[in-house]
Amino acid sequence: DAGVTQSPTHLIKTRGQQVTLRCSPKSGHDTVSWYQQALGQGPQFIFQYYEEEERQRGNFPDRFSGHQFPNYSSELNVNALLLGDSALYLCASSKVRTGIQNQPQHFGDGTRLSIL
Amino acid sequence: AQSVSQHNHHVILSEAASLELGCNYSYGGTVNLFWYVQYPGQHLQLLLKYFSGDPLVKGIKGFEAEFIKSKFSFNLRKPSVQWSDTAEYFCAVIAMNTGFQKLVFGTGTRLLVSP
Numbered sequence: 001d002a003g004v005t006q007s008p009t010h011l012i013k014t015r016g017q018q019v020t021l022r023c024s025p026k027s028g029h030d031t032v033s034w035y036q037q038a039l040g041q042g043p044q045f046i047f048q049y050y051e052e053e054e055r056q057r058g059n060f061p062d063r064f065s066g067h068q069f070p071n072y073s074s075e076l077n078v079n080a081l082l083l084g085d086s087a088l089y090l091c092a093s094s095k096v097r098t099g100i101q102n103q104p105q106h107f108g109d110g111t112r113l114s115i116l
Numbered sequence: 117a118q119s120v121s122q123h124n125h126h127v128i129l130s131e132a133a134s135l136e137l138g139c140n141y142s143y144g145g146t147v148n149l150f151w152y153v154q155y156p157g158q159h160l161q162l163l164l165k166y167f168s169g170d171p172l173v174k175g176i177k178g179f180e181a182e183f184i185k186s187k188f189s190f191n192l193r194k195p196s197v198q199w200s201d202t203a204e205y206f207c208a209v210i211a212m213n214t215g216f217q218k219l220v221f222g223t224g225t226r227l228l229v230s231p
Contacts, residue, residue, distance in 0.1 A: 003159075004159075031217065033217065033218075033219070035219075035221075040223070041223055041224075042120075042122075042206050042208075042221030042222050042223045042224050043160075043206070043219070043221045044221070045218050045219060045220065048217065048218065056218050058218070090159075090160070092160075092219075094217055103217070104150065104162045104165055105162075105217060105219060106162075107152075107159045107160040107161075108159055109158075109159045110159065
């Protein structure tokens with residue numbers, strides 16, 4: 001049973017460029033969340049997708065956008081990259097079940113993004 | 117806004133020592149609580165979770181955590197650590213009135229267990 005897979009594993013970009021990160025959720029999961037983990041910090045929630053819509057958003061600017069596809073996979077797009085965007089970007093998936101409390105999120109290995 | 121505080125950023129123990137990692141959260145309503153572990157070179161893995169019921173929860177690899185509502189705490193414990201427990205540990209909370217599953221993480225505690 002495949003877990004959460006993310007691509008690419010590493011990426012180097014320069015300031016002002018745009019980047020797209022990809023995530024395939026664990027089999028059977030329908031909800032995808034994205035997190036940014038800066039060095040020495042805990043993951044920070046970016047946004048969450050369910051039924052192809054952004055359902056919740058953290059304190060990130062509009063330069064951060066996303067998409068969820070009918071097969072539940074997701075993309076994270078970041079425009080006009082800044083040096084401060086250098087971080088590990090984590091994707092997490094879970095299954096929403098009516099009447100049952102939050103199901104634990106399963107994390108991928110992350111994409112390490114470096115901005116030069 | 118919810119926040120999570122982990123008091124120890126770095127902990128160094130010898131094998132067989134007992135472990136307790138502190139975690140406090142700030143949110144007055146109902147919460148779901150989690151501890152995640154990240155072993156070197158691996159992804160975040162769920163160690164244990166609290167949703168409701170018995171405030172003492174047991175997780176994998178001999179870890180347990182106790183939810184004390186009056187103290188807004190969810191400390192992680194293990195009676196006897198092993199070298200293989202060397203990892204980074206994250207406490208996280210979901211506030212139950214916020215709709216979907218927004219995890220708020222602490223800054224993490226790096227545990228080094230010397231053989």
